[in-house]
Amino acid sequence: MLPAWSIVFGVAFGAAVGSFLNVLIYRLPRNLSIAFPPSHCPACRHRLGVRDLVPLLSYLVQAGKCRYCRASIPIRYFLVELWNAAVWAWLWHQWLIMGESPLRFVCYALAASVLIAIFFIDLQHYIIPDELNVALLILGLLHAGLLKGAPTDWEWASLGVLNLRNAALGALLGAGLFSLIAILGRIGFRKDAMGHGDIKLVRGMGALLLAPGMLVAFAVSIATGAILGGLWTLLRSRHAARLSSTEPTDEEPIPPEPLGSLLLSCALYTLWVDALITLLPRRVQQRVYAALGQPEEEPLDDSFEETPTMLPFGPFLAVGALLVMLFGGAFAGWVRAYIEWAGL
Ligand SMILES: [Zn+2]
Structure with missing residues (x-):
């Protein structure tokens, strides 16, 4: 054009x-x-x-x-x-x-920028601002609603046809899947397995990339996370071993989140209640969360020091989503080739 x-x-x-x-x-x-x-x-x-x-x-x-x-x-x-x-x-x-497709350019370009902001904020502060996660969800729904029936890389799968229903289903599936991982991890390992921001991020990815694209982005982020995260942890723990030989730390481990609170949060995220609350003025938001007995968003502490094994998952999810958005055709081709090869 x-x-x-x-x-x-x-x-x-x-x-x-x-x-x-x-x-x-x-x-x-x-x-x-x-x-x-x-x-x-x-x-x-x-x-x-x-x-x-x-x-x-x-x-x-x-x-x-x-x-x-x-x-x-x-x-x-x-x-x-x-x-x-x-x-x-x-x-x-x-x-x-x-x-x-000027509309698709606008939706994708804005969504990509949101993902880049998420990448850097989560990498540095271990949080994903709610505003960015909600922006991604809204962009995903707008994209599906405005471009209903437009071609996608996944339309050979029934959940990959572009419409509002499939975008909502993708969001539901993303939030549901990550809620499940968080809950099982919390029960099985008695540790916080997944950040709340990650659940909300995958929900937005599901709306934007639809269920098949979201699952592929998740797989890509696990692969890159395993490679880069392993290297990063290795380098950091060597560095930390040198530090800790001079100053031993006697920090108390942070207790994991209570299971009831986690279950309630996951229900709210899957039903998008938090996304609606984020659109309210900040003072009203705090009152709603207090009424629900949910912990307030912790203020950022610039002196916060990461422990050597800590690595946020959000940046990898953002990179996975970006790759699927930019090279969706190639990923879809590999997935189809695999499905044919496996005879599914
Ligand atoms: Zn200056």
Whole structure:
């Protein structure tokens, strides 16, 4: 539909939105307003001007340093803009140059940005803000509702036909599956097996990718998680072994969540009650959760130190979902080949 050179707009819009994602990644987990105050250097508080806010270029021109106080800016700011620009360019090529589906481009591009924000926030803080999980669920439902009957990579499976019912079923299945893992893990190992944010994330993935895409994304995230997580844990525990030989820790292990509370939470997530509550003003939200006897969202503690074996699962789920969204055709082909080979 669009000429090939138009991809520069995909890159530019993607980088600009990536710049906004950096604001979300910093402010959402800290419960800070997204709009105020305007962007400033966290080190010297100097307000940033237009020259400092050009996505990708400002970072390169200023060699990753604040123009006013020379404090170095974390490489994450550049990576978020670059990653988002690359994903938007890919989707622009897929749906606006090769294909003709502006609506799918908008839904997928926004969902991809939400996933990238989730990746960085969960990696750093071990939480996924409810706002992002609800945004993903709503985008998934909008995508299915607005593009009802549009081709998908999974339409050979009955649950892979694009419509609102299948998006809702995908969400239900995702939340149900992860609730089950959380509950069985809690009973079997007496440990918190799955974060609440992960359950809500898979629910959104189910709505966006439909049940077959969600299951494939889950499989991809387990595979990448097993490889990268194993390496990461190995490196970290060596590092920790060196540390702990000098300062022994005498921390009390955190007790797992009571089973009743977990069961109630899982029921709420599967029925989307929490998603509706998230759309209410924050003060009302707190009253509703207090009435339900649910623990309040813990405020972010910047001094929080991860234990060496701790690794959030959310970033892997986000990467799995991104891969399935970008390369759905290839994954669907492998799944079909496997089904034929196995004679299912
Ligand atoms: Zn500064």
